[in-house]
Amino acid sequence: MKKIQIIISLNLNLLGKREPTVYGNASFEGYLSQLRAQYPQCEIAYFQSNVEGELINKIHEVGFDYDGIILNAGAYTHTSIALLDAIKAVTTPVVEVHISNVHARESFRHVSMISAACKGVVLGFGLDSYRLALESFLA
């Protein structure tokens, strides 16, 4: 059984309510239930925090043990060298995910501080971006 950790970051707890034209109407919890049902061969753990240090603690906690981390770092993607260092510090591969196509948005979203340390990046496919990232760990 593959152990996959999904980590979602700040403001993404408001999914379904937050800017629905950009991020859609569905809550992450509802989507997660579907994903777990669709991939019974995976143990999918989920963690959300609006606090940068808590995200880093979670990466440290699972990052030597799990088979994969799927990380949507939200706005910290564009600012956080601390998250970059956390990803570099662990051995579990991390896939960076974004719901929206950040390259079709404001220029400050075109830069990712964390991509260089990630196994790959999936973005722009709505919530399905998480499933596509999960598939990359099963291939």
Ligand code: DQA
């Ligand atoms: C996001 C894109 C980021 O630029 C933004 O700050 C988010 C969400 C996405 O999933 O599309 O909070 O990571």
